[in-house]
Amino acid sequence: MGEEEVKQEEKEEKAKPKEEFKLSFDYFNESRLGIFALIIGILVAIFPGLPAFIKGIGMMIVFVWGADSVRKTARYGLGTGVPSIGVLAMGFGIIGGITGIAVASLSFGTLVVGGVEIAFGVLAGVALLALLGFVSGNLANGDKFINMKIPGLERGMTELGMAGTLAVLIETSIITGTYAITSVLPNVINNGVIAVIFIISAFGMLQPLNTCLGADERRGRTLLMSIEIGGIASIILGLVTTLTLSAVQGVPLIVLGAVVWVVFYRAYMKACMKEAYAVKGTGLIKTLGG
Numbered sequence: 001m002g003e004e005e006v007k008q009e010e011k012e013e014k015a016k017p018k019e020e021f022k023l024s025f026d027y028f029n030e031s032r033l034g035i036f037a038l039i040i041g042i043l044v045a046i047f048p049g050l051p052a053f054i055k056g057i058g059m060m061i062v063f064v065w066g067a068d069s070v071r072k073t074a075r076y077g078l079g080t081g082v083p084s085i086g087v088l089a090m091g092f093g094i095i096g097g098i099t100g101i102a103v104a105s106l107s108f109g110t111l112v113v114g115g116v117e118i119a120f121g122v123l124a125g126v127a128l129l130a131l132l133g134f135v136s137g138n139l140a141n142g143d144k145f146i147n148m149k150i151p152g153l154e155r156g157m158t159e160l161g162m163a164g165t166l167a168v169l170i171e172t173s174i175i176t177g178t179y180a181i182t183s184v185l186p187n188v189i190n191n192g193v194i195a196v197i198f199i200i201s202a203f204g205m206l207q208p209l210n211t212c213l214g215a216d217e218r219r220g221r222t223l224l225m226s227i228e229i230g231g232i233a234s235i236i237l238g239l240v241t242t243l244t245l246s247a248v249q250g251v252p253l254i255v256l257g258a259v260v261w262v263v264f265y266r267a268y269m270k271a272c273m274k275e276a277y278a279v280k281g282t283g284l285i286k287t288l289g290g
Contacts, residue, residue: 034068034069037064037163040116040161041065045100047117047121048178051249052237052241052250059234060233061232062166062170063229066163066201067209067222068223069163070160083223089164090164092161094194094198095132096126096128098125099124099128099129100121103182106121106223109121119189121179122179125193129162132161134158137156143164171200171237175193175237175245200237204233207225208222208225225268228260228264231261234253234261235254236257237253238251239254
């Protein structure tokens with residue numbers, strides 16, 4: 001009788017479906033994600049000498065934070081507010097990024113300790129846009145001004161100001177490896193690469209909610225797209241970095257971007273097909289297995 005019970009238990013154990021690994025943002029709620037991304041973003045931004053692929057990871061984390069801030073700011077029926085709030089974030093980012101780079105280029109804005117460049121000056125841009133974002137949010141929600149009455153708009157605008165600025169700073173340091181204005185001007189601003197930074201960063205923050213917005217929108221699925229776009233951005237920046245710095249910096253970033261894009265595109269598509277009521281293939285994109 002004992003042997004039969006053991007055999008029965010073994011059969012039941014084999015019959016149990018294996019648990020699948022699931023990407024989850026449950027632990028990183030809005031507050032935890034904001035704190036984590038801010039710390040990582042600042043650490044990556046103030047060390048412009050880090051390898052480009054490490055900066056690429058920091059950029060993706062900032063993208064996710066920005067997308068989460070867009071999500072909580074633009075989900076209250078703003079109409080065209082989803083694209084515009086993402087573009088606003090990067091408008092903030094361009095101002096903050098250029099301010100931070102300008103301060104970091106000054107003699108007191110960057111320290112060199114043991115051959116390691118520490119650009120504390122870029123934090124001036126982050127702080128300025130945090131303040132500007134907070135003021136903008138208060139003006140938009142204030143009874144005596146626009147009076148939009150959107151819950152948490154003040155916090156959302158503050159976070160978007162910081163996330164946009166960190167995105168511009170990190171992407172600039174990926175391309176130039178420094179914040180020296182003599183390198184930033186020809187390699188980022190004069191040649192128009194700053195416009196590419198604006199576009200890919202704005203898409204990384206606005207497109208996730210713009211795509212997933214609706215009654216069945218789920219935070220985890222939405223943020224998967226932000227990481228996917230971060231992969232595409234890494235490929236683009238890797239190509240530019242190969243031209244401005246070297247293949248040693250650019251190629252690993254391209255490889256990182258390609259891997260991230262494939263993995264998270266697949267994860268996003270699987271999540272969409274699993275959670276949709278019905279899926280009808282068009283034949284344009286190969287259907288992924290559930």
